Amino acid sequence: MDCKENESPESRETSRVVVEFLEVAITSIIFLKGIYPPGAFERRRYMNLLVHRARHPQLNRYILNSVNALEPYIQQGLVERIAVIFFKDDKIPVERFMFKINVNQSCYDGEMMDMEMRLFLVKLSLSEPFSKNAAVLSQSKKSDWRWEITGYFCSLPEAEVGAWISSNTYQWKQPPVITPIKSMNIQPLSLQLYLEHPPPEL
Template structure:
């Protein structure tokens, strides 16, 4: 999603220029439009794209920015393109409502993906009133919602079904087999592309073959009719997500945008896990899951998702009092397979000098922690490629277990059911630091080559 930042700046600057009476903006007035900080981002855009923006002025005339002749010509054609696109936008909006329960969606939810759908920012005023035969705005449970006025069975065809029909798969009676890449030319199959480096074994391919051939209800049938525990209903959820993405201009959405449709599309509670399991159908990138932030003037990654933030925050805060008392020997971030067998472990071995009585030198401690944080991203090359059905957890190893009734922090920790390796693991040191009263060692553990296979 980082790639969308520059185009959005270009489009915003274009809109600002077009909103001016003389179709130009004085550079000194740009700050009034976008603010002092953003002004410099726009100045960089103006300099980087001379084919779109040109700067004029001089000889007593203040410098101003305007669209180039070519960009202005394209901008004039934009209105005509919008008129030609309108039937497609209306059709996709109708299909989106048909996907939802009761054919109704809150307007604020649609607005979250209005740009992704290609809708104008003022679609409620400029588009909806033009089609009263299709849409109506109503108050549903205190929320302003868009409701579909009539059902069209001809629209209840997914993009996947349209592709299969074009390929002649839906009418073909020839027997076909599932290919080694998981693809199967059948009426209930999805097109698959495995991630680079993923090598499925025979058992995995057998499960894929069974799943590809399994029938499932149409995404356009009311989700209230199905129980998510049913495998066919679970496959239908994949089809719903596939169709939702197909309705967007670039066939992609952030996890937060998809999660906004959770109740209206009857999506599973563990949505991210559902997407990860279908990694050959959906391309998932963690560029949207984490964001770059500065901590102690060092670039770190922070989770975007509130639930993930809460899990990490509560885990670390819940350990703080025990670390200060010297009860914690080490903390591990463990990645395990579907059988709860560890694949790799990041281990932080912690030592707190309880007898340290001198004044804490914060500057020295901060310097040591900075060097520790800088080293963390460099460990990526040591990591293994994780399987699609893996899980992870934060595990603390105590010198002595705290009593559950002694504090609230003790109550959030439960015994782990993750299995242990039978052989001594292979250890790769990553970084260590020692600054009184704190000492930390970070190392990576992988199973021994002689470790029995599960």
């Protein structure tokens, strides 16, 4: 990945649209996992689709602040992946939803981006991997579950390293099992979403 700065109006527009899309996609994942009661979300329209938005101010603020904090780094091409990590009180991840992202700032096709993002969100709302671990969720109290948004950078300006908090979730000892959910590769955005979970114990 070529990590370079680009301050053109097109790059700012692309990164703004990507961040807005990530806010909706991450909220959709949180809603579909069923950790919060349905009343914690309200239905809104986005790109002419019905989507969910967190109704609780702190929940909505956490999602919004997390993705907005990543915007300048997405614009500069410094963000490689964004993860939504689900874990229990022991801090061992049960699942990681990984957005692998690459923004090409050289051209911007807003109409094509909108169409592909709509298809992405439709696929996201119908994805089987969300229900595959329903049994795992039901085996423990919902109050035992936690989640966080984590950004993975290809590099970070040294002056800003102290502004970021390291994730304190544990890593798996074995390579994870990966389930692809959806991908798109258009100008100016390449985006893959896949689910990671620990391999079954032998």
